Amino acid sequence: MKAHKISSAPVPMRWVGPIAISGNVLTDSLSVPLATYESPLWHSVGRGARVSRLCEGGIKTTLIDERMTRSILLEAADAGVALNAWQRLQGLRDEMQAVVSQSSRFAKLIDLHHQIVGNLLYIRLEFTTGDASGHNMVTNAADHLMRWFMETFPELSYGSISGNYCSDKKATAVNGILGRGKNVVAEILIPRDICERRLLTTPEKVVDLNIKKNLLGTLMAGGIRSANAHYANMLLAFYMSTGQDAANIVEGSQGVTHAEVREGNLYFSCTLPNLIVGTVGNGKGLDFVEDNLQQLGCREEREPGANARRLAAICATVVLCGELSLLAAQTNPGELMQAHIQLERG
């Protein structure tokens, strides 16, 4: 029956760059694959990449944090019982770690947070997961821990293996505040003349637009922990070409563009607190994905997690390239539409 055979959806892909990168994860100059139905994106990221090569140090990336999370939900008779269980749990972290280690070689429990609502206890389990983005690893670990919880705290009953306080593929505040995925900052210092000649704008115009559009405009729209022009576009294209679970662009797109005029030059940064990427796991066995990861230098023998961190840092530079390019375009009346029309028709 045709309906159940596995075929494939060939999404148009192109390499863009090279992007000049430095920072606490990698220093390199490399092109990136972007798979998308929105072809103007290639041009947009490409323009940012050219600028990166003209600036000292290129785009500097800083990895701030990394963790993957799953929240479980447990029910108690009342808040007092829930609180007692939570307090007792604090002394049992070694036991929890032992349970986690049975579920995976790579998962390590690094922190716990909780919320008590009436008689409900939400426990947010936070792990490092090596080179995997870690969805399945933390679900598996949570599954093992859930069994252990049921035995260790007979006064609690099963609520859910996922209580949405994780929060996976949802735009929430908790992921940025407590951390989920890689937290990466990408920054660039663009000399005024590069800004004028290559981006056809000025540092002042970019800073001004960022405040009025990304900060104030998103605020008036009722955004949550987010201020950017179009992170989602770059994330989707990079995620599709590198075998990521691209539904994570939902929280990935919650990031902040911050720009300043510094001695007449443009300081431009993209902060991405919730970048969920991996170099092993679902989607990674496919030939083209393997090729792409290889070319990005994410198939080297390194300590667990190092390849994934490299991928996250590269991803953040792609986001910066596209964000910079679009903001620059929008400072000029008419440029955006002309570019779209020209690229799509020409």
Next chain:
Amino acid sequence: MKAHKISSAPVPMRWVGPIAISGNVLTDSLSVPLATYESPLWHSVGRGARVSRLCEGGIKTTLIDERMTRSILLEAADAGVALNAWQRLQGLRDEMQAVVSQSSRFAKLIDLHHQIVGNLLYIRLEFTTGDASGHNMVTNAADHLMRWFMETFPELSYGSISGNYCSDKKATAVNGILGRGKNVVAEILIPRDICERRLLTTPEKVVDLNIKKNLLGTLMAGGIRSANAHYANMLLAFYMSTGQDAANIVEGSQGVTHAEVREGNLYFSCTLPNLIVGTVGNGKGLDFVEDNLQQLGCREEREPGANARRLAAICATVVLCGELSLLAAQTNPGELMQAHIQLERG
């Protein structure tokens, strides 16, 4: 140069279903293509589809609204000047419509909203866009209107062609409150015995989990206008297989699952206020996309917009199938992980 050739990323795709559908857009029974790196999704949606075929009327979809938006940003000397311009604009809707009609055969201005922040005037332009999702159409219309604004209101100056009050590919409140994309509700009434035999759970358990996980859990996480388990997964897979701009899953994923026990049976609904889909435009020329749209019955000769509405309604049923299946699984300790392991390893 290798870096700049266009190749493709072949994303695994499978047809799932058929899903039984009724409602104010279509009544049909049809399979759907899902392109994803997360293979368990096929099984999950498939289970929901099977349930749909066992319930009277299948999944009922109701299209509530449709529009596409772009917000422009204009600057005035102060709030008084901004307010005067806005008030004057109310008498000029016909002129605006005429400008819009020069930019596109299909775009029609249907409403305007605004926000004034200090001296800044954000105008949210709302259009119908025929069968296109309409990103480019509304940007083009906004571009034409911006020129007209500059001429008609010399007291206003250019701020941005997009002021983020649109809001495109960002999780905000404005899209659900004022509308963006198709607003679709998908509902099903599942007899208790189907619930028990096919979903291995009870109506009471599903309702209870929905409250504690989707409503309360997301709330505690600081979610914004959203309460669901994993809409983003289904949207991504359906968007990739039908040539959509999948970055719109960011706002698309902001939807609400609402369930009730009705006379012992399960009423289960998914409300998707921000479904952005189209059957013409970027991504639609590709062969496999054309094939898929054809099979979904979205390549018929109909009034402009009818094919896109059909696609949106189908999309909502896919979301319901996957949401129902995962929630049912999570009511049972251990089932989720076992299913994942079995499917991925087997």
Next chain:
Amino acid sequence: MKAHKISSAPVPMRWVGPIAISGNVLTDSLSVPLATYESPLWHSVGRGARVSRLCEGGIKTTLIDERMTRSILLEAADAGVALNAWQRLQGLRDEMQAVVSQSSRFAKLIDLHHQIVGNLLYIRLEFTTGDASGHNMVTNAADHLMRWFMETFPELSYGSISGNYCSDKKATAVNGILGRGKNVVAEILIPRDICERRLLTTPEKVVDLNIKKNLLGTLMAGGIRSANAHYANMLLAFYMSTGQDAANIVEGSQGVTHAEVREGNLYFSCTLPNLIVGTVGNGKGLDFVEDNLQQLGCREEREPGANARRLAAICATVVLCGELSLLAAQTNPGELMQAHIQLERG
């Protein structure tokens, strides 16, 4: 029994100002009463008031909009039934107006909005309410309309007289997007030398702090449609001294401070989209409240609503005075705490 006698809580109150005011509501110079347990507030607003008197035009206020809302909740069998009822309702606005007029001489229905979630229909009723803040007036109108709905749409059943889509005394996005209370912008243009001599800071420092603290800081905190330092403080003190329902500072405090350097001077604005105030109704019969309203010029014979608009505009200037003063102080390390200690101990 002592517990049930009505006594009073004498909250310390002081007149501050005068504040110089212009704009589309009033042009005047007047002192304002502030009742608060936080005495430094008097000094803070007083400093802003002094600055207002030194700037041309003082503080300019612009009333953007006014309305009061109540949302009712109705239940249908499914979304299709809810949608049909909503669509039919659009042709019955005159009938609705007639029902409203039976409930009050002053309430006028000016708009309707809705949300459909599964089978639930939320209808947001929007009224003008004369000089009253209008809580009771709209509840009463909603009560009359609810009876009429039950009769006119037998397919709908009672859900709630208030469905929280209003939204009263909650921090949400809907109030700013659709309007609730008075929407007022207060603006001032402060010459650089006044800024330096009276506020001991520079326009650049105030603008910079506003971006990093109010915009970026609140954003990272997961704020919703809000960016200010302490609107809540001024609102509370002004509300208590003028007999307002001060619980409305919850949504009132959701406002945005926007500042710019203009030719070396400081443009500073406070946008308050949800100011809920009245000059008649609960709290207004008290002697001291009547005295205060009288002195504020809000007891004149004017068209219904004019006194309340005047009060709202004055309130916005109080907010600006206090906001300006605190932000200026926070640009200077150590000033804030010294001021507090000095004022409270001396």
Next chain:
Amino acid sequence: MKAHKISSAPVPMRWVGPIAISGNVLTDSLSVPLATYESPLWHSVGRGARVSRLCEGGIKTTLIDERMTRSILLEAADAGVALNAWQRLQGLRDEMQAVVSQSSRFAKLIDLHHQIVGNLLYIRLEFTTGDASGHNMVTNAADHLMRWFMETFPELSYGSISGNYCSDKKATAVNGILGRGKNVVAEILIPRDICERRLLTTPEKVVDLNIKKNLLGTLMAGGIRSANAHYANMLLAFYMSTGQDAANIVEGSQGVTHAEVREGNLYFSCTLPNLIVGTVGNGKGLDFVEDNLQQLGCREEREPGANARRLAAICATVVLCGELSLLAAQTNPGELMQAHIQLERG
């Protein structure tokens, strides 16, 4: 000059109760003072209090957490410098504690959190503050720490003594997720017959309304971490009568009502994660406040913090009484308005 004398605003106050209370803070039965312009509130809380006396254990309160916060803002050259400073800071907690102890006898630093946005470093300082709500104490501690930061990290420069990541008197997500003020849960188990006879409703109706109004309605309104009918009302009245800084009702009102039917009876809970109250500090020297605190048993010789915790727990029960009463009323068409009219006119 009249404008500058301190007078007072006598807010109507009444004692309501007694409320029956148990839990991990106090077990007692006591009346509470409520100062408000909204007289129906006395009746509403009074009805809840009567119910509390008829239920075994009355209202059970559980104190989950307590802390007071201030966030400072520091600037670095880039994110890498900010991250290094933050990492180095982790080894200097004892030094920080020493600095804090110079600023106050009572303030103790208990935790630190941070956010890095581009080159900006927000540090959220978290303290216990004895019996004070702690606004001034933490500002003073932050002021001392800021000086120490400037000396210890010469690579960082002053941004702001308050960076709005605190977050004081703003509705944000961070306060509930990381904690600010007292986190208190109040719960009651109401036998069905009490529910029917005293609240004129059923457990099923209350649970149903809570889901559709507080959870779904607030969600559709774009609320943030909040689901209740009117916590703000009770908080304001209790805060005014006990000398609190009532502007903190902004975050205090962000709480969650959760109800369930348990064996035919009603489990009803109010979770208040951000209750900011104190028994010493501003507002507490006033005679009537002292009297009220005395009668509430919050003027006893106890370990620092115990009186404030008692006050917080009592406050939570007041909130529950009023919330329960209003929800019960809203389950019945027409009851709410009739009650208002009767009370205000009679």
